[in-house]
Amino acid sequence: MSRIVKAASAQMGPIPKSQSRKQAVSRLVAMMREAKGRGAELVVFPELAFTTFFPRWMIEDEAELESYYETEMPGPETAPLFEESKKLGVGFYVSYAELVNEGGRRRRFNTSIIVDRNGEIVGKYRKVHLPGHSEPQPGRVHQHLEKRYFEPGNLGFGVWRAFGGVMGMCICNDRRWPETYRVMGLQGVEMIMLGYNTPFDHTGHADIDGLTSFHNHLSMQAGAYQNSTWVIGTAKCGKEEGSSMVGQSVIVAPSGEIVAMAATLEDEVITANCDLDIGKRYRQTIFDFARHREPEAYRLIVERKGAIAPPEN
Amino acid sequence: MSRIVKAASAQMGPIPKSQSRKQAVSRLVAMMREAKGRGAELVVFPELAFTTFFPRWMIEDEAELESYYETEMPGPETAPLFEESKKLGVGFYVSYAELVNEGGRRRRFNTSIIVDRNGEIVGKYRKVHLPGHSEPQPGRVHQHLEKRYFEPGNLGFGVWRAFGGVMGMCICNDRRWPETYRVMGLQGVEMIMLGYNTPFDHTGHADIDGLTSFHNHLSMQAGAYQNSTWVIGTAKCGKEEGSSMVGQSVIVAPSGEIVAMAATLEDEVITANCDLDIGKRYRQTIFDFARHREPEAYRLIVERKGAIAPPEN
Numbered sequence: 089m090s091r092i093v094k095a096a097s098a099q100m101g102p103i104p105k106s107q108s109r110k111q112a113v114s115r116l117v118a119m120m121r122e123a124k125g126r127g128a129e130l131v132v133f134p135e136l137a138f139t140t141f142f143p144r145w146m147i148e149d150e151a152e153l154e155s156y157y158e159t160e161m162p163g164p165e166t167a168p169l170f171e172e173s174k175k176l177g178v179g180f181y182v183s184y185a186e187l188v189n190e191g192g193r194r195r196r197f198n199t200s201i202i203v204d205r206n207g208e209i210v211g212k213y214r215k216v217h218l219p220g221h222s223e224p225q226p227g228r229v230h231q232h233l234e235k236r237y238f239e240p241g242n243l244g245f246g247v248w249r250a251f252g253g254v255m256g257m258c259i260c261n262d263r264r265w266p267e268t269y270r271v272m273g274l275q276g277v278e279m280i281m282l283g284y285n286t287p288f289d290h291t292g293h294a295d296i297d298g299l300t301s302f303h304n305h306l307s308m309q310a311g312a313y314q315n316s317t318w319v320i321g322t323a324k325c326g327k328e329e330g331s332s333m334v335g336q337s338v339i340v341a342p343s344g345e346i347v348a349m350a351a352t353l354e355d356e357v358i359t360a361n362c363d364l365d366i367g368k369r370y371r372q373t374i375f376d377f378a379r380h381r382e383p384e385a386y387r388l389i390v391e392r393k394g395a396i397a398p399p400e401n
Numbered sequence: 402m403s404r405i406v407k408a409a410s411a412q413m414g415p416i417p418k419s420q421s422r423k424q425a426v427s428r429l430v431a432m433m434r435e436a437k438g439r440g441a442e443l444v445v446f447p448e449l450a451f452t453t454f455f456p457r458w459m460i461e462d463e464a465e466l467e468s469y470y471e472t473e474m475p476g477p478e479t480a481p482l483f484e485e486s487k488k489l490g491v492g493f494y495v496s497y498a499e500l501v502n503e504g505g506r507r508r509r510f511n512t513s514i515i516v517d518r519n520g521e522i523v524g525k526y527r528k529v530h531l532p533g534h535s536e537p538q539p540g541r542v543h544q545h546l547e548k549r550y551f552e553p554g555n556l557g558f559g560v561w562r563a564f565g566g567v568m569g570m571c572i573c574n575d576r577r578w579p580e581t582y583r584v585m586g587l588q589g590v591e592m593i594m595l596g597y598n599t600p601f602d603h604t605g606h607a608d609i610d611g612l613t614s615f616h617n618h619l620s621m622q623a624g625a626y627q628n629s630t631w632v633i634g635t636a637k638c639g640k641e642e643g644s645s646m647v648g649q650s651v652i653v654a655p656s657g658e659i660v661a662m663a664a665t666l667e668d669e670v671i672t673a674n675c676d677l678d679i680g681k682r683y684r685q686t687i688f689d690f691a692r693h694r695e696p697e698a699y700r701l702i703v704e705r706k707g708a709i710a711p712p713e714n
């Protein structure tokens with residue numbers, strides 16, 4: 089069995105508020121066809137790929153807010169993507185806002201799934217690291233209310249055997265946290281898929297925001313290298329409802345090298361033949377966890393949530 | 402009180418086996434004076450800075466092996482560095498092989514210390530992540546026997562208030578492991594000092610070893626950014642006893658940007674004015690650990706040492 093995964097990252101330009109799910113899905117289907125034409129068997133789509141990035145607004149009307157969520161997957165409007173997947177024999181990763189009844193209550197998550205080449209869901213993840221705020225911040229042109237509209241994911245960081253290897257996933261802000269990659273690395277992950285929506289004004293500090301593109305790549309490259317895994321990061325980007333978002337979707341090798349990158353801020357497909365065995369030499373030498381890790385020295389990572397500095401002298 | 406630390410990285414070219422401690426110390430003193438002349442109050446020296454990098458050899462003679470270790474710090478030959486520190490009012494970080502009697506037995510560590518501007522030791526660290534092997538590997542031109550000559554550090558990753566901020570340290574291979582930075586980040590670290598000796602043949606795989614310089618910076622830049630801290634990484638480099646080692650000593654800002662870098666493979670001082678408050682904006686926004694971290698999802702990091710992949714289907 090080949091250990092090469094022919095993968096694509098299918099970046100999306102903006103989805104205006106006025107664009108329907110049906111239209112968004114047709115864009116995804118078109119890119120899936122293009123990826124197939126270029127030999128891909130797996131396509132990674134962005135975060136919240138079926139609608140505009142609604143956490144930028146304070147939405148008080150519950151019905152309006154819930155119109156952005158999926159109550160079934162696939163549902164009537166998203167089914168064509170699954171049908172095309174099965175027809176073409178192309179699997180995919182996609183992220184969406186999920187509304188479910190669980191434990192007797194209505195719950196909302198920022199969710200992603202891996203779908204195999206038969207159009208069947210094989211894995212589900214719910215975003216652990218929610219950025220932004222739960223209350224609107226005064227003075228911000230665009231809000232970032234993910235902490236209001238979602239609760240933190242309750243499924244942990246899982247991995248799944250698919251596409252001939254060990255696949256993992258995460259979403260957007262998760263990529264900045266080394267714990268994300270490491271928990272999957274400890275489960276032998278060989279490819280991590282993720283989608284993101286990252287506005288250039290996400291912190292509100294010009295010095296940080298000006299480095300958004302650099303930080304985007306730095307986090308994914310370090311996560312790939314330090315865990316001997318492929319990382320495929322796919323943006324929704326460009327100017328969406330007045331908010332400018334970073335593009336530069338990438339396919340990163342286990343060396344940490346970027347081997348493919350999007351060059352536009354529009355719908356764009358990039359591809360690479362990803363040899364899962366490249367990670368092996370790293371896992372067997374400098375990153376042989378069983379030989380080199382020292383978990384006793386890491387206890388603070390789980391015992392402490394926030395930073396606590398030593399007392400002032 | 403100023404929050405700017407005027408810091409230097411004092412890279413060393415090779416130390417031949419024939420060079421005495423006294424000669425090595427005189428090189429360190431000369432660089433300390435140069436750093437002082439350029440306004441520095443703190444100098445970061447390399448790993449195992451008083452001798453050649455002896456773990457490249459299988460040394461069977463115990464007396465010969467122990468000649469590379471320090472049994473006191475300062476000792477007669479290293480004292481001039483501490484005297485110069487006090488005289489100039491320049492603190493420093495340095496790493497050395499440590500031989501101690503602890504718990505009724507002879508123990509060996511790869512150790513580093515922080516010395517304040519009065520020439521007094523204020524913090525001590527023992528390398529946690531020992532690379533290489535405990536037995537010689539057949540077919541290697543240069544061995545890497547740190548696992549034979551040292552035991553893993555037993556002091557954890559501490560931080561200390563010094564130089565007007567919260568200082569941390571680690572050594573060489575520690576810098577590749579995100580846990581290193583994170584444990585210090587959770588203690589509010591603002592500047593991490595580290596020295597390294599990294600031969601270009603450290604894994605024995607040409608594809609990995611060819612990226613040594615890239616990986617050197619990637620790890621330190623990600624560690625700095627993801628923990629909102631300055632990182633100062635100082636090499637011993639160049640061709641030492643036939644082994645070529647990477648240079649490119651750097652001062653990395655909390656943005657992850659390299660703000661100073663050595664351009665030679667010789668003794669070379671680089672400096673930067675490091676504003677500890679730059680990290681604050683990161684710690685208060687995207688890396689506000691108390692708001693954003695989710696330790697429950699990280700448990701595997703301490704519960705598992707080696708990677709365990711899911712069973713094959």
